[in-house]
Amino acid sequence: NAQRAGRGEIGHIELGYVASAVYSGLLQRQVQSFCADCPDVSLSVRESPMAALPGLVAEGRFDIGYIRSPMTLPDGVEAVRLSSEGFVLALPQDSWLLGLKAISCEHLQNETFILPEQISGTLHVAAQGGYAPRLGPQPGGLVAVIALVSLGQGVAVVPESVVGHVSLPNVVYRSIEGSEASSWLSLIYRRFEKAPAVARYIEQVKQVARLKV
Template sequence: MDIRHFRYFLAVARQRNFTRAAEQLGIAPPTLSRQIQDMESELGTRLFNRHQRDVSLTEAGVALMPEADAAVRQFEAAQNNARRAGRGDIGHIELGYVASAVYSGLLQKQVQAFTREYPDVSVSVCESPMAALPAMVLDGRYDVGYVRSPMTLPDGLEAVRLDAEGFVLAVSGESWLSRLPMISPRQLQDETFILPEQISGTLQVAAEGGFAPKLGAQPGGLVAVLALVSLGQGVAVVPESVVGHVGLPGVWYRQIDGCEASSWLSLIYRRFEKSAAVGRYIEQIRCRSELARDGRQR
């Protein structure tokens, strides 16, 4: 027997008539009758009592009916789930991110928009050091990752460019710089720079000020960077999205006069991604990014 026999059996059991059941199934009544007989022969028992105009279930038929119904439902569910997984409607995504993706609100907005549209795709998120994220995506520990660009990616990874933002200077409340409403890059030539994971802002500010920066510690995430600033160990050039989102005692944020430096978040992913669910996520982020870019250009 196969699942087809269960479907035939259920049709006859519900219609209580071979002719009506055959019409429902789209087959000839003799074919249906022969299939039921084959089924009864294999089981070694009759499933139906045949009457002149209709049929009724035997005790064996009554016992088989709920099991046959469950088997057909499970079979159809398995087929449906396979199709949905192939389309990317169900699945799982492992996502890594750097802290500034959360401070900007971009991570929350994009993940929530995706899960609203694809509620049966689960998304697990985890903060990771930015330097480690590309390798973790490449070797499959994460499916996608949010990093702060510009950065060089290894072969095998691609990136979708997302929102760009400028930089601000984080200074200690004890520093003379905290008393200035606006800071010129030239005023920073004697300062020690605590380095965030993305150092391009620091280097660009120093270049605009015409000096080689004095580099301090690079402790990791932005909170660790700001902690060293609060201890008076230096200043830090950080993404402006931290303002209003990360407040540490003793840390002040100041605009950098004439600073044209900027960075942007990127979604990184494997070039030849095989998961349909991950592909759905990448495509949605790419489309939304292109729409936002087109809107700004208009």
């Protein structure tokens, strides 16, 4: 058993994630692949607020985490860049914007933006349109963000993987013409990870990332 533990074949991993890692299917693929290779490693998998997740990894409350980058990480925490995706606009179904043939960044100047945890898409769209965005509430996870859109509180710039996965009444998704804003999922981990099972998981994800480059 000591040899197996040393190879990372037995052990325990605390894994935290943000919801969009699940919408994209990435978390499921990587966890299932690891569990198939190492069936005797137990995984505890829990959703976490994105702002807190890097700190929880640094403190050892989670061993690894899936976040949406770009994001500033604490000292000693590193990231493997995984799949990249663009953003879409979530609109209330009575929005005047739906009368337009194409919605561009400039059209959103007077809209109130409901903020997801990863605000880079919102800021990028406003910068491309040449204005300071009117910022509304930041209610938490993506379902909470899209719920406020469905209540008519504003619009939201959200990862395109929510389309087809988060379907709420009164919400319509549209592409944003000319916007090149993108974000990507990252696996974060402690730089000097000593637990063999955790190190094995990280290495497996890195190998997949290398194959895709």
